[in-house]
Amino acid sequence: MPAYGGFERLALTDLPEPKVAPGEVLVRVEAAGVNPVDWKLAAGGLDPIMVAHFPMIPGWDIAGVVAGNGLDSPEFAPGDEVFGYIRKDSAEHGGYAERVAVPVRMLARKPRALSWAQAAGLPLAGLTALQAADRVGAGAGDTVLVHAAAGGVGSLATQILVARDARVIGTASPANHDFLRDLGAEPVAYGPGLADHVRELAPDGVDVALDFVGGESVDVSVELLRTPERLVSVADHRAAALGGHYVWVRPDGEGLAALAALADEGRLTVFVEKVLPLREAAEAWRLNSEGHTRGKLVLSLGES
Template identity: 65%
Template sequence: MLEKYGSADDLRLTDVPDPKVAPGEVLIRVKAAGVNPVDWKVAAGYLDPIMEVGFPLIPGWDVAGVVEAVGLDVPEYQVGDEVFGYVRKDWVQQGAYAELVAAPVRSVARKPAALSWEEAAGVPLAGLTAYQSVQRAGVRAGETVLVHAASGGVGAFAVQILVDLGARVIGTASERNHEFLRGLGAEPVTYGDGLEDRVRELAPQGVDAALDFVGGGVVDLSQALLKQRERMVSIADQAAVEQGGHSLWVRPDPEDLAELARLADAGKLKVNVERTFPLAEAADAWRLNQEGRTRGKIVLTV
Protein backbone atom coordinates (compact mmCIF):
# COMPACT_ATOMS: atom_id res chain seq x y z
CA MET A 1 0.00 0.00 0.00
CA LEU A 2 0.95 3.68 -0.31
CA GLU A 3 0.21 6.49 2.13
CA LYS A 4 0.36 9.14 -0.61
CA TYR A 5 1.18 9.46 -4.29
CA GLY A 6 4.59 8.00 -4.99
CA SER A 7 6.64 5.34 -6.74
CA ALA A 8 7.72 1.73 -6.29
CA ASP A 9 10.04 2.94 -3.52
CA ASP A 10 6.98 3.98 -1.49
CA LEU A 11 5.14 0.65 -1.59
CA ARG A 12 4.82 -1.01 1.81
CA LEU A 13 3.56 -4.43 2.90
CA THR A 14 1.37 -3.94 5.95
CA ASP A 15 -1.78 -5.16 7.71
CA VAL A 16 -5.10 -3.39 7.19
CA PRO A 17 -8.65 -4.29 8.26
CA ASP A 18 -10.56 -6.71 6.05
CA PRO A 19 -12.66 -4.87 3.43
CA LYS A 20 -16.40 -4.55 3.95
CA VAL A 21 -18.59 -6.43 1.49
CA ALA A 22 -21.35 -4.19 0.16
CA PRO A 23 -24.61 -5.37 -1.42
CA GLY A 24 -23.88 -6.65 -4.91
CA GLU A 25 -20.28 -7.52 -4.03
CA VAL A 26 -18.25 -10.65 -3.32
CA LEU A 27 -15.21 -10.92 -1.06
CA ILE A 28 -12.39 -12.66 -2.92
CA ARG A 29 -9.52 -14.52 -1.29
CA VAL A 30 -6.78 -13.48 -3.71
CA LYS A 31 -4.60 -16.18 -5.27
CA ALA A 32 -2.89 -13.93 -7.81
CA ALA A 33 -3.03 -10.30 -8.92
CA GLY A 34 -2.01 -8.98 -12.32
CA VAL A 35 0.42 -6.08 -12.63
CA ASN A 36 -0.42 -3.42 -15.23
CA PRO A 37 1.19 -0.08 -16.13
CA VAL A 38 -1.93 1.73 -14.91
CA ASP A 39 -1.18 0.49 -11.37
CA TRP A 40 2.00 2.51 -10.98
CA LYS A 41 0.59 5.38 -13.04
CA VAL A 42 -2.31 5.74 -10.62
CA ALA A 43 0.12 5.58 -7.69
CA ALA A 44 2.27 8.31 -9.25
CA GLY A 45 -0.75 10.62 -9.53
CA TYR A 46 -0.86 10.61 -13.34
CA LEU A 47 -4.60 9.87 -13.35
CA ASP A 48 -5.50 12.32 -10.58
CA PRO A 49 -7.28 14.70 -12.99
CA ILE A 50 -9.81 12.03 -13.99
CA MET A 51 -10.03 9.54 -11.10
CA GLU A 52 -10.84 9.78 -7.40
CA VAL A 53 -8.03 8.16 -5.41
CA GLY A 54 -8.21 7.47 -1.68
CA PHE A 55 -5.38 6.84 0.79
CA PRO A 56 -4.01 4.63 2.12
CA LEU A 57 -4.01 3.17 -1.39
CA ILE A 58 -3.93 -0.55 -2.18
CA PRO A 59 -3.17 -0.77 -5.92
CA GLY A 60 -4.27 -3.34 -8.46
CA TRP A 61 -7.31 -4.07 -10.61
CA ASP A 62 -6.65 -7.61 -11.93
CA VAL A 63 -7.47 -10.52 -9.65
CA ALA A 64 -7.99 -14.26 -9.58
CA GLY A 65 -9.17 -16.03 -6.46
CA VAL A 66 -11.88 -17.79 -4.47
CA VAL A 67 -15.11 -16.28 -3.17
CA GLU A 68 -14.75 -15.98 0.60
CA ALA A 69 -18.10 -14.30 1.33
CA VAL A 70 -21.01 -12.74 -0.56
CA GLY A 71 -22.81 -9.48 0.11
CA LEU A 72 -26.56 -8.94 0.13
CA ASP A 73 -28.43 -9.79 -3.07
CA VAL A 74 -25.71 -11.77 -4.84
CA PRO A 75 -27.44 -14.80 -6.41
CA GLU A 76 -24.68 -15.19 -9.00
CA TYR A 77 -22.00 -16.60 -6.66
CA GLN A 78 -21.52 -18.60 -3.52
CA VAL A 79 -18.64 -19.23 -1.16
CA GLY A 80 -15.97 -21.39 -2.79
CA ASP A 81 -16.53 -20.26 -6.38
CA GLU A 82 -13.37 -19.61 -8.36
CA VAL A 83 -13.48 -16.21 -10.09
CA PHE A 84 -11.35 -13.68 -11.91
CA GLY A 85 -12.00 -10.04 -12.61
CA TYR A 86 -11.14 -6.47 -13.46
CA VAL A 87 -12.02 -4.94 -10.10
CA ARG A 88 -12.24 -1.27 -10.99
CA LYS A 89 -14.64 0.60 -8.76
CA ASP A 90 -15.86 4.20 -8.99
CA TRP A 91 -12.86 5.28 -6.95
CA VAL A 92 -9.40 3.79 -6.47
CA GLN A 93 -8.32 2.67 -3.00
CA GLN A 94 -8.91 -0.96 -2.03
CA GLY A 95 -7.29 -2.89 -4.86
CA ALA A 96 -6.12 -6.41 -5.66
CA TYR A 97 -2.60 -6.30 -4.17
CA ALA A 98 -3.98 -7.89 -1.01
CA GLU A 99 -5.09 -11.12 0.61
CA LEU A 100 -8.72 -10.06 0.31
CA VAL A 101 -10.53 -7.73 -2.09
CA ALA A 102 -14.22 -6.82 -2.27
CA ALA A 103 -15.41 -6.88 -5.88
CA PRO A 104 -18.71 -5.77 -7.46
CA VAL A 105 -20.30 -8.69 -9.31
CA ARG A 106 -20.28 -6.54 -12.46
CA SER A 107 -16.48 -6.79 -12.43
CA VAL A 108 -15.99 -10.58 -12.14
CA ALA A 109 -16.74 -13.85 -13.91
CA ARG A 110 -16.01 -17.51 -13.28
CA LYS A 111 -12.35 -18.36 -13.67
CA PRO A 112 -11.47 -20.35 -16.80
CA ALA A 113 -10.67 -23.89 -15.69
CA ALA A 114 -7.92 -24.20 -18.30
CA LEU A 115 -5.83 -21.42 -16.77
CA SER A 116 -3.71 -21.40 -13.63
CA TRP A 117 -4.31 -18.74 -11.00
CA GLU A 118 -1.37 -16.74 -12.35
CA GLU A 119 -2.56 -16.99 -15.95
CA ALA A 120 -6.12 -16.03 -15.01
CA ALA A 121 -4.90 -12.97 -13.12
CA GLY A 122 -3.07 -11.83 -16.24
CA VAL A 123 -6.20 -11.74 -18.39
CA PRO A 124 -8.83 -9.23 -17.18
CA LEU A 125 -7.59 -5.69 -17.94
CA ALA A 126 -5.51 -6.53 -21.01
CA GLY A 127 -7.93 -9.15 -22.30
CA LEU A 128 -10.96 -6.89 -21.90
CA THR A 129 -9.11 -4.02 -23.56
CA ALA A 130 -8.34 -6.23 -26.54
CA TYR A 131 -11.83 -7.72 -26.75
CA GLN A 132 -13.62 -4.39 -26.45
CA SER A 133 -11.29 -2.80 -29.03
CA VAL A 134 -12.11 -5.56 -31.52
CA GLN A 135 -15.82 -5.09 -30.83
CA ARG A 136 -15.60 -1.29 -31.16
CA ALA A 137 -13.90 -1.66 -34.54
CA GLY A 138 -16.71 -3.96 -35.68
CA VAL A 139 -14.37 -6.62 -37.05
CA ARG A 140 -15.93 -9.46 -39.03
CA ALA A 141 -14.62 -12.72 -40.44
CA GLY A 142 -12.51 -12.32 -43.56
CA GLU A 143 -11.42 -8.76 -42.83
CA THR A 144 -7.81 -7.60 -42.56
CA VAL A 145 -6.85 -5.87 -39.31
CA LEU A 146 -3.66 -3.95 -38.50
CA VAL A 147 -2.65 -4.33 -34.84
CA HIS A 148 0.02 -2.00 -33.48
CA ALA A 149 2.19 -3.45 -30.66
CA ALA A 150 0.78 -6.87 -31.46
CA SER A 151 3.22 -8.75 -29.24
CA GLY A 152 2.45 -6.65 -26.14
CA GLY A 153 0.14 -7.53 -23.28
CA VAL A 154 -2.99 -6.21 -24.98
CA GLY A 155 -1.90 -6.85 -28.55
CA ALA A 156 -1.25 -10.56 -28.06
CA PHE A 157 -4.79 -11.02 -26.75
CA ALA A 158 -6.20 -9.00 -29.65
CA VAL A 159 -4.38 -11.16 -32.18
CA GLN A 160 -5.85 -14.34 -30.70
CA ILE A 161 -9.36 -12.89 -30.50
CA LEU A 162 -9.15 -11.72 -34.12
CA VAL A 163 -7.85 -15.06 -35.34
CA ASP A 164 -10.75 -16.80 -33.60
CA LEU A 165 -13.12 -14.42 -35.40
CA GLY A 166 -11.64 -15.48 -38.72
CA ALA A 167 -9.88 -12.18 -39.44
CA ARG A 168 -6.49 -11.77 -41.09
CA VAL A 169 -4.09 -10.05 -38.70
CA ILE A 170 -1.06 -7.93 -39.62
CA GLY A 171 0.82 -7.14 -36.41
CA THR A 172 3.64 -4.69 -35.75
CA ALA A 173 6.48 -5.78 -33.50
CA SER A 174 10.25 -5.81 -33.22
CA GLU A 175 11.93 -8.58 -35.20
CA ARG A 176 12.68 -10.58 -32.05
CA ASN A 177 8.93 -11.00 -31.55
CA HIS A 178 8.03 -12.01 -35.10
CA GLU A 179 8.14 -15.74 -34.48
CA PHE A 180 5.97 -15.27 -31.38
CA LEU A 181 3.36 -13.47 -33.49
CA ARG A 182 3.42 -16.14 -36.17
CA GLY A 183 2.70 -18.66 -33.45
CA LEU A 184 -0.42 -16.68 -32.54
CA GLY A 185 -1.58 -16.60 -36.16
CA ALA A 186 -0.52 -13.08 -37.19
CA GLU A 187 1.61 -11.84 -40.07
CA PRO A 188 4.36 -9.77 -38.41
CA VAL A 189 5.84 -6.52 -39.74
CA THR A 190 8.61 -4.48 -38.15
CA TYR A 191 7.51 -1.13 -36.78
CA GLY A 192 9.35 2.12 -37.53
CA ASP A 193 10.29 3.96 -40.71
CA GLY A 194 8.78 2.41 -43.81
CA LEU A 195 5.98 0.65 -41.94
CA GLU A 196 3.27 1.87 -44.31
CA ASP A 197 5.12 0.40 -47.30
CA ARG A 198 5.65 -2.90 -45.50
CA VAL A 199 1.96 -3.17 -44.66
CA ARG A 200 0.97 -2.33 -48.25
CA GLU A 201 3.16 -5.13 -49.50
CA LEU A 202 0.94 -7.49 -47.50
CA ALA A 203 -2.34 -5.62 -48.07
CA PRO A 204 -2.14 -3.58 -51.31
CA GLN A 205 -5.79 -2.51 -51.00
CA GLY A 206 -5.35 -1.33 -47.42
CA VAL A 207 -6.81 -2.68 -44.17
CA ASP A 208 -10.37 -2.89 -42.90
CA ALA A 209 -9.61 -1.93 -39.29
CA ALA A 210 -6.69 -0.76 -37.17
CA LEU A 211 -6.08 -1.15 -33.44
CA ASP A 212 -3.53 1.10 -31.73
CA PHE A 213 -2.12 -0.25 -28.49
CA VAL A 214 1.07 1.83 -28.44
CA GLY A 215 0.46 5.50 -29.34
CA GLY A 216 3.34 7.55 -30.63
CA GLY A 217 1.77 8.84 -33.83
CA VAL A 218 0.58 5.62 -35.48
CA VAL A 219 -2.92 7.05 -35.97
CA ASP A 220 -1.88 9.06 -39.05
CA LEU A 221 -0.19 6.02 -40.55
CA SER A 222 -3.22 3.85 -39.84
CA GLN A 223 -5.60 6.33 -41.45
CA ALA A 224 -3.47 6.25 -44.60
CA LEU A 225 -4.04 2.49 -44.76
CA LEU A 226 -7.67 2.28 -43.66
CA LYS A 227 -10.52 1.87 -46.11
CA GLN A 228 -12.90 3.59 -43.65
CA ARG A 229 -11.63 6.20 -41.18
CA GLU A 230 -14.10 5.23 -38.45
CA ARG A 231 -12.61 1.73 -38.17
CA MET A 232 -9.68 3.07 -36.09
CA VAL A 233 -9.55 2.32 -32.35
CA SER A 234 -6.82 3.62 -30.05
CA ILE A 235 -6.23 3.17 -26.33
CA ALA A 236 -3.29 5.58 -26.37
CA ASP A 237 -3.96 8.55 -28.67
CA GLN A 238 -6.94 10.94 -28.73
CA ALA A 239 -5.96 11.82 -32.30
CA ALA A 240 -7.97 8.75 -33.30
CA VAL A 241 -11.17 10.57 -32.31
CA GLU A 242 -10.10 13.78 -34.04
CA GLN A 243 -9.67 11.80 -37.24
CA GLY A 244 -13.03 10.07 -37.11
CA GLY A 245 -12.10 6.96 -35.15
CA HIS A 246 -12.52 5.86 -31.54
CA SER A 247 -10.71 6.17 -28.22
CA LEU A 248 -11.29 3.32 -25.78
CA TRP A 249 -10.92 3.06 -22.01
CA VAL A 250 -11.64 -0.49 -20.90
CA ARG A 251 -14.76 -1.12 -18.81
CA PRO A 252 -15.54 -3.96 -16.40
CA ASP A 253 -18.02 -6.29 -18.09
CA PRO A 254 -18.92 -9.76 -16.78
CA GLU A 255 -20.21 -10.98 -20.15
CA ASP A 256 -17.00 -9.95 -21.91
CA LEU A 257 -14.97 -11.66 -19.17
CA ALA A 258 -17.05 -14.80 -19.59
CA GLU A 259 -16.32 -14.76 -23.33
CA LEU A 260 -12.59 -14.53 -22.63
CA ALA A 261 -12.94 -17.46 -20.23
CA ARG A 262 -14.76 -19.44 -22.94
CA LEU A 263 -11.94 -18.78 -25.40
CA ALA A 264 -9.36 -19.84 -22.83
CA ASP A 265 -11.19 -23.04 -21.97
CA ALA A 266 -11.51 -23.81 -25.69
CA GLY A 267 -7.74 -23.49 -26.08
CA LYS A 268 -8.06 -20.37 -28.23
CA LEU A 269 -6.63 -17.85 -25.76
CA LYS A 270 -3.17 -18.45 -24.33
CA VAL A 271 -1.65 -16.34 -21.56
CA ASN A 272 2.08 -15.78 -21.46
CA VAL A 273 3.13 -15.15 -17.85
CA GLU A 274 6.68 -13.87 -18.10
CA ARG A 275 7.39 -13.64 -14.39
CA THR A 276 5.74 -13.92 -11.01
CA PHE A 277 6.63 -12.13 -7.76
CA PRO A 278 5.38 -12.71 -4.22
CA LEU A 279 3.18 -9.90 -2.93
CA ALA A 280 6.00 -8.64 -0.70
CA GLU A 281 8.06 -7.91 -3.84
CA ALA A 282 5.44 -5.82 -5.63
CA ALA A 283 7.90 -2.93 -5.90
CA ASP A 284 10.27 -5.10 -7.94
CA ALA A 285 7.36 -6.15 -10.16
CA TRP A 286 6.60 -2.47 -10.82
CA ARG A 287 10.20 -1.72 -11.70
CA LEU A 288 10.26 -4.55 -14.21
CA ASN A 289 6.93 -3.44 -15.68
CA GLN A 290 8.20 0.13 -16.04
CA GLU A 291 11.07 -1.06 -18.22
CA GLY A 292 8.49 -1.88 -20.90
CA ARG A 293 10.50 -4.80 -22.27
CA THR A 294 8.48 -7.78 -21.09
CA ARG A 295 6.42 -9.65 -23.67
CA GLY A 296 4.25 -11.57 -21.22
CA LYS A 297 2.33 -10.65 -18.10
CA ILE A 298 3.81 -9.89 -14.70
CA VAL A 299 1.80 -11.37 -11.84
CA LEU A 300 1.87 -11.21 -8.05
CA THR A 301 1.20 -14.40 -6.09
CA VAL A 302 -0.61 -14.09 -2.77
Protein backbone atom coordinates in the same frame (compact mmCIF):
# COMPACT_ATOMS: atom_id res chain seq x y z
CA MET B 1 0.36 3.27 -0.05
CA PRO B 2 0.08 6.14 2.48
CA ALA B 3 0.19 8.85 -0.22
CA TYR B 4 0.92 9.33 -3.92
CA GLY B 5 4.46 8.44 -4.87
CA GLY B 6 6.82 6.08 -6.61
CA PHE B 7 7.85 2.50 -6.00
CA GLU B 8 9.38 3.47 -2.66
CA ARG B 9 5.90 4.19 -1.26
CA LEU B 10 4.81 0.57 -1.49
CA ALA B 11 4.74 -1.23 1.85
CA LEU B 12 3.13 -4.34 3.29
CA THR B 13 0.66 -3.49 6.04
CA ASP B 14 -2.30 -4.95 7.90
CA LEU B 15 -5.74 -3.46 7.33
CA PRO B 16 -9.19 -4.45 8.61
CA GLU B 17 -11.22 -7.10 6.79
CA PRO B 18 -13.05 -5.40 3.88
CA LYS B 19 -16.74 -4.59 4.29
CA VAL B 20 -18.85 -6.36 1.68
CA ALA B 21 -21.64 -4.17 0.29
CA PRO B 22 -24.87 -5.38 -1.35
CA GLY B 23 -24.15 -6.72 -4.82
CA GLU B 24 -20.57 -7.61 -3.86
CA VAL B 25 -18.64 -10.72 -2.92
CA LEU B 26 -15.51 -11.10 -0.84
CA VAL B 27 -12.68 -12.63 -2.85
CA ARG B 28 -9.63 -14.37 -1.40
CA VAL B 29 -7.01 -13.28 -3.90
CA GLU B 30 -4.69 -15.95 -5.27
CA ALA B 31 -2.91 -13.75 -7.82
CA ALA B 32 -2.96 -10.11 -8.95
CA GLY B 33 -1.95 -8.88 -12.38
CA VAL B 34 0.47 -5.98 -12.75
CA ASN B 35 -0.35 -3.25 -15.28
CA PRO B 36 1.24 0.14 -16.08
CA VAL B 37 -1.87 1.86 -14.77
CA ASP B 38 -1.09 0.49 -11.29
CA TRP B 39 2.09 2.50 -10.82
CA LYS B 40 0.81 5.47 -12.83
CA LEU B 41 -2.24 5.69 -10.57
CA ALA B 42 -0.04 5.39 -7.50
CA ALA B 43 2.09 8.29 -8.73
CA GLY B 44 -1.00 10.51 -9.08
CA GLY B 45 -1.35 10.16 -12.82
CA LEU B 46 -5.13 9.76 -12.65
CA ASP B 47 -5.72 12.33 -9.92
CA PRO B 48 -7.49 14.78 -12.30
CA ILE B 49 -10.21 12.21 -13.02
CA MET B 50 -10.30 9.78 -10.08
CA VAL B 51 -10.66 10.28 -6.34
CA ALA B 52 -8.06 8.43 -4.26
CA HIS B 53 -8.32 7.50 -0.59
CA PHE B 54 -5.29 6.60 1.50
CA PRO B 55 -3.93 4.20 2.48
CA MET B 56 -4.47 2.99 -1.09
CA ILE B 57 -4.22 -0.64 -2.17
CA PRO B 58 -3.26 -0.73 -5.87
CA GLY B 59 -4.24 -3.33 -8.43
CA TRP B 60 -7.16 -3.78 -10.83
CA ASP B 61 -6.61 -7.39 -12.01
CA ILE B 62 -7.32 -10.36 -9.75
CA ALA B 63 -7.99 -14.09 -9.71
CA GLY B 64 -9.18 -15.82 -6.59
CA VAL B 65 -11.83 -17.70 -4.65
CA VAL B 66 -15.13 -16.32 -3.38
CA ALA B 67 -14.93 -16.28 0.42
CA GLY B 68 -18.28 -14.68 1.25
CA ASN B 69 -21.33 -12.86 -0.12
CA GLY B 70 -22.86 -9.49 0.53
CA LEU B 71 -26.59 -8.93 0.40
CA ASP B 72 -28.22 -9.60 -2.97
CA SER B 73 -25.26 -11.28 -4.69
CA PRO B 74 -26.52 -14.71 -5.81
CA GLU B 75 -24.31 -14.86 -8.91
CA PHE B 76 -21.46 -16.54 -7.02
CA ALA B 77 -21.13 -18.79 -3.99
CA PRO B 78 -18.28 -19.35 -1.53
CA GLY B 79 -15.69 -21.59 -3.14
CA ASP B 80 -16.30 -20.34 -6.69
CA GLU B 81 -13.11 -19.55 -8.60
CA VAL B 82 -13.36 -16.12 -10.23
CA PHE B 83 -11.32 -13.46 -11.99
CA GLY B 84 -11.97 -9.81 -12.65
CA TYR B 85 -11.03 -6.32 -13.71
CA ILE B 86 -11.99 -4.53 -10.50
CA ARG B 87 -11.63 -0.84 -11.32
CA LYS B 88 -13.99 0.98 -9.01
CA ASP B 89 -15.19 4.60 -8.99
CA SER B 90 -12.42 5.63 -6.59
CA ALA B 91 -8.94 4.31 -5.89
CA GLU B 92 -8.60 2.68 -2.49
CA HIS B 93 -9.35 -1.06 -2.23
CA GLY B 94 -7.45 -2.73 -5.06
CA GLY B 95 -6.30 -6.26 -5.71
CA TYR B 96 -2.84 -6.29 -4.12
CA ALA B 97 -4.45 -7.73 -0.99
CA GLU B 98 -5.29 -11.06 0.58
CA ARG B 99 -9.01 -10.21 0.39
CA VAL B 100 -10.98 -7.66 -1.57
CA ALA B 101 -14.69 -6.89 -1.89
CA VAL B 102 -15.76 -6.78 -5.53
CA PRO B 103 -19.07 -5.95 -7.28
CA VAL B 104 -20.32 -9.10 -8.99
CA ARG B 105 -20.66 -7.21 -12.30
CA MET B 106 -16.85 -7.03 -12.44
CA LEU B 107 -16.29 -10.78 -12.12
CA ALA B 108 -16.63 -13.98 -14.12
CA ARG B 109 -15.78 -17.59 -13.44
CA LYS B 110 -12.09 -18.32 -13.84
CA PRO B 111 -11.15 -20.16 -17.05
CA ARG B 112 -10.42 -23.78 -16.21
CA ALA B 113 -7.65 -23.88 -18.81
CA LEU B 114 -5.63 -21.07 -17.20
CA SER B 115 -3.49 -21.04 -14.08
CA TRP B 116 -4.10 -18.52 -11.32
CA ALA B 117 -1.28 -16.37 -12.70
CA GLN B 118 -2.61 -16.50 -16.25
CA ALA B 119 -6.15 -15.71 -15.11
CA ALA B 120 -4.89 -12.72 -13.11
CA GLY B 121 -3.03 -11.43 -16.15
CA LEU B 122 -6.06 -11.57 -18.45
CA PRO B 123 -8.81 -9.14 -17.29
CA LEU B 124 -7.61 -5.60 -18.08
CA ALA B 125 -5.55 -6.51 -21.15
CA GLY B 126 -8.13 -8.97 -22.43
CA LEU B 127 -11.06 -6.62 -22.01
CA THR B 128 -9.08 -3.81 -23.64
CA ALA B 129 -8.45 -6.01 -26.67
CA LEU B 130 -12.02 -7.29 -26.78
CA GLN B 131 -13.66 -3.87 -26.41
CA ALA B 132 -11.35 -2.34 -29.01
CA ALA B 133 -12.26 -5.05 -31.52
CA ASP B 134 -15.96 -4.87 -30.67
CA ARG B 135 -16.10 -1.08 -31.00
CA VAL B 136 -15.69 -1.44 -34.79
CA GLY B 137 -17.10 -4.92 -35.23
CA ALA B 138 -13.78 -6.47 -36.25
CA GLY B 139 -14.24 -10.07 -37.30
CA ALA B 140 -14.55 -12.56 -40.12
CA GLY B 141 -13.50 -11.25 -43.51
CA ASP B 142 -11.65 -8.24 -42.13
CA THR B 143 -7.98 -7.53 -42.63
CA VAL B 144 -6.92 -6.04 -39.31
CA LEU B 145 -3.71 -4.15 -38.58
CA VAL B 146 -2.73 -4.61 -34.93
CA HIS B 147 -0.02 -2.30 -33.61
CA ALA B 148 2.23 -3.79 -30.90
CA ALA B 149 0.74 -7.19 -31.64
CA ALA B 150 3.29 -9.03 -29.49
CA GLY B 151 2.52 -6.96 -26.39
CA GLY B 152 0.22 -7.83 -23.53
CA VAL B 153 -2.90 -6.33 -25.12
CA GLY B 154 -1.85 -6.86 -28.72
CA SER B 155 -1.18 -10.58 -28.33
CA LEU B 156 -4.66 -11.06 -26.85
CA ALA B 157 -6.26 -8.95 -29.59
CA THR B 158 -4.46 -11.06 -32.18
CA GLN B 159 -5.80 -14.28 -30.67
CA ILE B 160 -9.34 -12.89 -30.40
CA LEU B 161 -9.30 -11.79 -34.04
CA VAL B 162 -7.82 -15.06 -35.30
CA ALA B 163 -10.57 -16.89 -33.38
CA ARG B 164 -13.08 -14.72 -35.29
CA ASP B 165 -11.51 -15.71 -38.62
CA ALA B 166 -10.07 -12.27 -39.32
CA ARG B 167 -6.78 -11.81 -41.13
CA VAL B 168 -4.28 -10.17 -38.77
CA ILE B 169 -1.23 -8.15 -39.77
CA GLY B 170 0.72 -7.38 -36.63
CA THR B 171 3.54 -4.92 -36.00
CA ALA B 172 6.41 -6.05 -33.79
CA SER B 173 10.17 -6.09 -33.58
CA PRO B 174 11.79 -8.79 -35.75
CA ALA B 175 12.63 -10.78 -32.61
CA ASN B 176 8.90 -11.29 -32.05
CA HIS B 177 7.91 -12.22 -35.60
CA ASP B 178 7.99 -15.99 -35.03
CA PHE B 179 5.89 -15.46 -31.91
CA LEU B 180 3.26 -13.63 -33.97
CA ARG B 181 3.28 -16.33 -36.64
CA ASP B 182 2.57 -18.88 -33.92
CA LEU B 183 -0.47 -16.79 -32.93
CA GLY B 184 -1.72 -16.84 -36.52
CA ALA B 185 -0.70 -13.30 -37.53
CA GLU B 186 1.42 -11.99 -40.41
CA PRO B 187 4.22 -9.93 -38.85
CA VAL B 188 5.68 -6.65 -40.09
CA ALA B 189 8.44 -4.58 -38.50
CA TYR B 190 7.37 -1.29 -37.02
CA GLY B 191 9.32 1.89 -37.69
CA PRO B 192 10.28 3.66 -40.94
CA GLY B 193 8.51 2.32 -43.98
CA LEU B 194 5.74 0.63 -42.01
CA ALA B 195 2.99 1.67 -44.43
CA ASP B 196 4.93 0.26 -47.36
CA HIS B 197 5.57 -3.02 -45.51
CA VAL B 198 1.86 -3.40 -44.79
CA ARG B 199 0.96 -2.66 -48.39
CA GLU B 200 3.25 -5.45 -49.51
CA LEU B 201 0.89 -7.80 -47.66
CA ALA B 202 -2.34 -5.86 -48.26
CA PRO B 203 -2.04 -3.73 -51.43
CA ASP B 204 -5.58 -2.36 -51.06
CA GLY B 205 -5.09 -1.33 -47.45
CA VAL B 206 -6.74 -2.68 -44.29
CA ASP B 207 -10.30 -2.78 -43.01
CA VAL B 208 -9.54 -2.20 -39.33
CA ALA B 209 -6.63 -0.81 -37.32
CA LEU B 210 -6.24 -1.42 -33.58
CA ASP B 211 -3.62 0.84 -32.01
CA PHE B 212 -2.04 -0.08 -28.69
CA VAL B 213 0.93 2.30 -29.03
CA GLY B 214 -0.18 5.79 -30.04
CA GLY B 215 1.75 8.45 -31.90
CA GLU B 216 2.93 7.64 -35.41
CA SER B 217 1.03 4.36 -35.53
CA VAL B 218 -2.24 6.31 -35.55
CA ASP B 219 -1.11 8.35 -38.57
CA VAL B 220 0.04 5.24 -40.43
CA SER B 221 -3.30 3.59 -39.67
CA VAL B 222 -5.26 6.48 -41.19
CA GLU B 223 -3.07 6.23 -44.30
CA LEU B 224 -3.78 2.51 -44.66
CA LEU B 225 -7.43 2.29 -43.68
CA ARG B 226 -10.17 2.13 -46.27
CA THR B 227 -12.30 4.23 -43.91
CA PRO B 228 -11.12 6.07 -40.76
CA GLU B 229 -14.26 5.06 -38.86
CA ARG B 230 -12.68 1.66 -38.18
CA LEU B 231 -9.64 3.03 -36.37
CA VAL B 232 -9.48 2.31 -32.63
CA SER B 233 -6.78 3.50 -30.24
CA VAL B 234 -6.40 2.88 -26.53
CA ALA B 235 -3.27 5.04 -26.41
CA ASP B 236 -3.92 8.20 -28.45
CA HIS B 237 -6.92 10.53 -28.12
CA ARG B 238 -6.29 11.83 -31.66
CA ALA B 239 -7.96 8.73 -33.05
CA ALA B 240 -11.39 10.19 -32.29
CA ALA B 241 -10.54 13.53 -33.91
CA LEU B 242 -9.39 11.67 -37.01
CA GLY B 243 -12.76 9.97 -37.39
CA GLY B 244 -12.05 6.84 -35.38
CA HIS B 245 -12.47 5.87 -31.74
CA TYR B 246 -10.62 6.21 -28.46
CA VAL B 247 -11.37 3.41 -25.98
CA TRP B 248 -10.96 3.41 -22.19
CA VAL B 249 -11.60 -0.13 -20.96
CA ARG B 250 -14.64 -0.76 -18.75
CA PRO B 251 -15.21 -3.57 -16.23
CA ASP B 252 -17.50 -6.13 -17.84
CA GLY B 253 -18.35 -9.53 -16.41
CA GLU B 254 -19.95 -10.70 -19.67
CA GLY B 255 -16.82 -9.77 -21.60
CA LEU B 256 -14.70 -11.69 -19.10
CA ALA B 257 -16.94 -14.72 -19.54
CA ALA B 258 -16.42 -14.51 -23.30
CA LEU B 259 -12.66 -14.42 -22.82
CA ALA B 260 -12.85 -17.37 -20.43
CA ALA B 261 -14.81 -19.34 -23.02
CA LEU B 262 -12.12 -18.69 -25.65
CA ALA B 263 -9.45 -19.83 -23.20
CA ASP B 264 -11.32 -23.01 -22.32
CA GLU B 265 -11.78 -23.73 -26.04
CA GLY B 266 -8.01 -23.54 -26.48
CA ARG B 267 -8.17 -20.42 -28.67
CA LEU B 268 -6.70 -17.91 -26.22
CA THR B 269 -3.88 -18.05 -23.71
CA VAL B 270 -1.99 -15.58 -21.53
CA PHE B 271 1.78 -15.42 -21.63
CA VAL B 272 3.21 -14.87 -18.16
CA GLU B 273 6.74 -13.51 -18.07
CA LYS B 274 7.29 -13.74 -14.33
CA VAL B 275 5.44 -14.39 -11.08
CA LEU B 276 6.68 -12.55 -8.00
CA PRO B 277 5.48 -12.65 -4.37
CA LEU B 278 3.45 -9.69 -3.15
CA ARG B 279 6.36 -8.45 -1.06
CA GLU B 280 8.25 -7.83 -4.34
CA ALA B 281 5.55 -5.61 -5.84
CA ALA B 282 8.01 -2.72 -6.18
CA GLU B 283 10.31 -4.92 -8.27
CA ALA B 284 7.36 -5.94 -10.44
CA TRP B 285 6.56 -2.27 -10.99
CA ARG B 286 10.18 -1.54 -11.91
CA LEU B 287 10.20 -4.34 -14.48
CA ASN B 288 6.83 -3.27 -15.84
CA SER B 289 7.92 0.36 -16.20
CA GLU B 290 10.94 -0.66 -18.28
CA GLY B 291 8.63 -2.08 -20.94
CA HIS B 292 10.87 -4.97 -21.99
CA THR B 293 8.72 -7.91 -20.94
CA ARG B 294 6.74 -9.79 -23.59
CA GLY B 295 4.33 -11.51 -21.19
CA LYS B 296 2.46 -10.44 -18.09
CA LEU B 297 3.95 -9.79 -14.68
CA VAL B 298 1.87 -11.26 -11.87
CA LEU B 299 1.96 -11.11 -8.08
CA SER B 300 1.29 -14.30 -6.16
CA LEU B 301 -0.53 -13.80 -2.87
CA GLY B 302 0.25 -17.36 -1.86
CA GLU B 303 3.95 -16.49 -1.61
CA SER B 304 3.54 -13.21 0.23
